[in-house]
Amino acid sequence: MATFLKPDKIVKVKIGNNELTINQKIIPDNLVATKNVASYVQKGDKMKPCAKLNDGTGKPKAITVHNTDDIKVASGTNAAEQYTRATYNGNMNGVVVHFYVWHNDIWQNLDESERGWHAADGSTRRKDHRGGQTGGNLDTIAIECISADSESEETVAKLVAYLCKKYGLDPKYDVYTHNYWMYGKDETVVGSRKNCPIYILPHWKKFLEKVSNYYASCSTADTKKTIYKVQCGAFAIKSNASNLKSKLVKEGFDDAYVVSINGLYKVQVGAFAVKDNAVKLQNELKAKGYNTLIVQQ
Numbered sequence: 001m002a003t004f005l006k007p008d009k010i011v012k013v014k015i016g017n018n019e020l021t022i023n024q025k026i027i028p029d030n031l032v033a034t035k036n037v038a039s040y041v042q043k044g045d046k047m048k049p050c051a052k053l054n055d056g057t058g059k060p061k062a063i064t065v066h067n068t069d070d071i072k073v074a075s076g077t078n079a080a081e082q083y084t085r086a087t088y089n090g091n092m093n094g095v096v097v098h099f100y101v102w103h104n105d106i107w108q109n110l111d112e113s114e115r116g117w118h119a120a121d122g123s124t125r126r127k128d129h130r131g132g133q134t135g136g137n138l139d140t141i142a143i144e145c146i147s148a149d150s151e152s153e154e155t156v157a158k159l160v161a162y163l164c165k166k167y168g169l170d171p172k173y174d175v176y177t178h179n180y181w182m183y184g185k186d187e188t189v190v191g192s193r194k195n196c197p198i199y200i201l202p203h204w205k206k207f208l209e210k211v212s213n214y215y216a217s218c219s220t221a222d223t224k225k226t227i228y229k230v231q232c233g234a235f236a237i238k239s240n241a242s243n244l245k246s247k248l249v250k251e252g253f254d255d256a257y258v259v260s261i262n263g264l265y266k267v268q269v270g271a272f273a274v275k276d277n278a279v280k281l282q283n284e285l286k287a288k289g290y291n292t293l294i295v296q297q
């Protein structure tokens with residue numbers, strides 16, 4: 001029986017009220033092919049480009065959406081894990097992407113700052129939606145949406161929105177089909193040639209609208225790693241925490257909430273990516289007589 005991969009790290013991200021769980025299994029720089037995997041990955045070659053996006057800056061210029069087919073998997077795993085495993089084992093014909101998405105399962109194989117092999121445009125660039133020059137492989141983050149499944153597509157829309165927010169990209173201009181890098185067009189299904197993302201292409205505009213809606217619900221704070229909160233109390237007894245929370249809400253601190261951490265019920269207010277904003281709130285609370293401290297998450 002196959003040994004399933006274990007993620008190196010599990011990362012939770014927020015998109016408005018939605019949360020995504022990302023299983024990170026980043027291909028190490030020193031992983032080499034044990035056989036000829038593709039014309040550009042021969043036995044002994046590195047399994048990924050080992051280069052940064054956007055001329056070495058590592059800042060993604062855009063996002064590329066792909067579809068790939070569903071696969072049968074053993075019980076206890078899912079297609080996103082299995083595609084990741086196939087990538088590690090050199091069974092993906094040299095394709096290396098940043099994310100595989102199947103239903104709610106997301107596996108990340110490349111750091112968001114590095115180049116993959118997915119767009120079939122080698123190391124070329126073409127005119128992009130903003131009138132600049134962009135290359136699918138050279139400059140974009142790749143997401144593979146597995147199968148014609150609506151849940152997978154929904155998860156991909158959330159993930160794209162999150163990445164747009166995180167990197168200052170605009171869902172209207174900076175999200176591309178794989179087709180674009182091959183043919184210079186997003187929307188059209190072109191004859192009998194390979195079309196990707198095959199299942200999303202027929203309703204590509206609707207998909208982008210979905211991304212835009214998730215993007216609108218996503219705050220910049222959602223994408224920052226460190227979140228600062230103001231803590232007003234920590235209690236062993238839950239009702240004490242609830243009472244303090246109610247008092248805070250009454251006094252206008254509407255977003256006061258109770259979290260349970262290490263057996264204590266903590267009353268916190270606000271969630272800020274920028275520490276100064278937490279300090280401002282802390283000063284307001286102090287002025288009203290609360291004993292506060294700033295906590296990081």
Ligand SMILES: [Zn+2]
Nearest residue numbers: 066067178196
């Ligand atoms: Zn594709």
